[in-house]
Amino acid sequence: MKYILYFNEINKEKQSLAGGKGVNLGELFNNKFIVPEGFCVTTEAYDLLVENEALKEMIENLNTLDYKNTELITEAGKNIRNIITEAEVSEAVKIAVYGAWNNLGANYSYAVRSSGTAEDLKEISFAGQQDTFLNIRGYENIVEAVQKCWASLFSDRAIIYRNKNGFDNTKVKLAVIVQKMIGSEYSGIMFTADPISGNRKITDIDAGYGLGEALVSGLITPDFYQIYNSKIINKKIARKEKGIFPDNEGGVIEVEIVEEYMEKQVLSDEQILKLTAAGLKIQETFGCPQDIEWGFYQGKFHILQSRPVTSLFPIPKSHDNQKHIFYSFGHIQRMTEAMKPLALSVFETTRIFDKFGAADSVSIQTEAGGRIYIDLGYFLHIPKIRENISDIIQYADVDGANIAEELAERESEFASDEEFTKKAEKFLAPVFWKTGLNLHVWNVKRLRARGEKFFRNEALKWENDINSYKGIEKIKRIRWYIGGMFNFLFSKAVEFPASAVISQVKIKKMCMECFSTEETEELLTQLNMSVENDIAGDMMMEIYDMADMARGSKELKEFMKNTTNETFWNDLENLKTNLEFTLEMKKFIAKYGIRCAGEIDISVKRWKEAPAEILPLIMDYIRISSMNEHREKFKKGLQTAKEAEDKIVSGIKGKLGNSKARKAAKFIKIYRTMAGFRKSPKYFMVKFLDIARTAVLDEADVLVEAGVINNREDIFYFSFDEVIEILEGVYNKDINKILEKRKRDFEFYKKMTPPRIMTSDGEILTDKTGNNSTPEGALIGMAASAGVKEGTANVILELSDADLKEGEILVTSCTDPAWTPLFTKASAVVTETGGMMMHSSVTARECGIPAAAGVKDAVKKIKTGDRIRVNGTEGYVEILEAYKEEI
């Protein structure tokens, strides 16, 4: 039996004996990083303690408790903790600890730190779940602290956490580290990859005075530094009013910082860079980005802990070792949620460039974290695309446009493929050619009619063809269509929306010769108002019409609040006084029922299946607008667009002459007539996905009947190819096992915020123009967990008063691990104190909810019931609407 291990005896193989923290400290120590000396009380010592039959039974019993039943858990936890802290530690363990302690030095003071052993839970850091005791002197006190560490394995929150996540309480074990204390002058955290954006090229450092405890506990907002390429690119110096220091009597005390130091930069620039270099070395040692705890003592940086950064968005897979740059397909589609395997396979099957043979040498689409990424690098090498990259991105994803310039500049960094470039150019040439022709048609109305007919007829053709197949053959046929879908859309359908896009580019060019940049931007915005025959716009109009019908009706408001997807049609039929609304709703579903939020994901329920999902849109509109406002706005927009048109044409006439003005008028006409097609290719795809979804679910029902799967929706966890194999009975993996793993993966990915643009070495490109800066009036803090969320604020000052409803935004001054359960209900978090490593920041990242930290006076400025929007990526909060009592 090994009850203690010195740091120099610990390596990776000792995980089950020394726990995660212990192993990493051993590895650091043995790789010659500066680590205070120490030893580890192994899990075998812990095992000896729980040999006790009664205790064993009590721990086993924990597994039967419902995590929601906090009363029972508190009671059971307390009993177990009491037994552990009061138990007599066995002689053998005592002797081993005594020897090691005496060996290191009986006169030193020590940190006694918990080191957990949850091996297969790499995604979870168990932040602050177990206790740590600092500045402990004397052998007896050390043993007592070790017992307290063991006991903390059964804190209420630890048990709740395990039961909620289905971890066996009898399987967890704890090692305890006993390590020499250093009297840190400054301490902090360092992330060698920015955990908020996921950028692996940026190092983040938090720094405060004294021991790191002050940062972890959220007692202070630390300084924050960011480093990119050995340069400090961001410094936020916080006001640090307090620090935690070792107490002469043992233990630690809170100390007021001297005024002149409060707003001083804790680390000098030189120290920051030195620490960063050490961090990158540690990252190299462990082979992945690290989350490091450090202390500065007697002129040196000491490393107190290192572990992998959790919840970093995975890097999209590349097919070779060259550098690639990936653009998120979800950002283009405005649907950044994680998708299930079947949905992903829809896009992986649409091998757009297969046709020109590039698929063998390069792969254009790839997957990461349940999202699809497109290898943009290959496109950047196509001159026609590179030269117009700004307009293309502007069209595809407005918010990404500010990155266009950097992309074009960095083109040469990324993998290219001559074959691909050549073939892509060949493929694109006719598209450009056809689009060019469209700009010269004399009858624009006829062009529109041709477009409308095209989309209508093709959709029908596909549908009829698919429906002439049955069973597995139908699924195969669908897969065949998917394979060619993007190719089809690009070569046949894009000419219609592209006519509008290219016209706009031409108008812009002419405007830039006659107006200032700002004027041009404004004129183009105005020209884009109230586009007619726009599928998306028309649909919103009808939703707003329903909002107007419901506006004055108590009965309808009640209906919208209380109905569910299951009872929707029944409840609707039972409405007494709102026949008009009922009819409109039926009409709406008949027309748009194949749509829904996240509609590019085949696994998402369509509105016709989940009609209640439309209601929040209606209710939102009632709240933010007045009767008939949308129709008025549309009318006004028409007029504004007309005025912009006149202004553009006469401006061009004055400056560039008559013939240019006539040209401009023509382009404007094409733009206004064809802009409605911008959403048509997507809508075409949505129609097709509906057919595919129905067919897949029909087959899933057959599989459920045959007992192959339990639930029809389980089918979405398999790719198209796998579905076909399952249907044919040749799928040779364990369906239930695969299903279970994929469900877990999906839940994990769901919580992540995907970056828009990412390189294959983990750099994330962001807008550096500052054009997306903080909105006016926002409460400014720091980014702590990525994402943006809107919701109702609930200001909670004391945990004991917490009454947080599902989906509300938690606003508080600071949290500790006891608050963790609230994070599973909250949709976002705002705290007054800041820091990357504070409990609330870490937990928000783990739960995948946005968090803004260090928001000064948040609990005063935000009131319970206010509607707020939290931007956790940028670190600010907007109050959208102050709470008012409903009348």
Ligand SMILES: Nc1ncnc2c1ncn2[C@@H]1O[C@H](COP(=O)(O)OP(=O)(O)O)[C@@H](O)[C@H]1O
């Ligand atoms: N040997 C030590 N000397 C000085 N400070 C320490 C030492 N060990 C830990 N600390 C401080 O205590 C903090 C918390 O300890 P740790 O055991 O890492 O707990 P947790 O698991 O909650 O992060 C660390 O971040 C560090 O600042």
Ligand SMILES: [Mg+2]
């Ligand atoms: Mg720690």
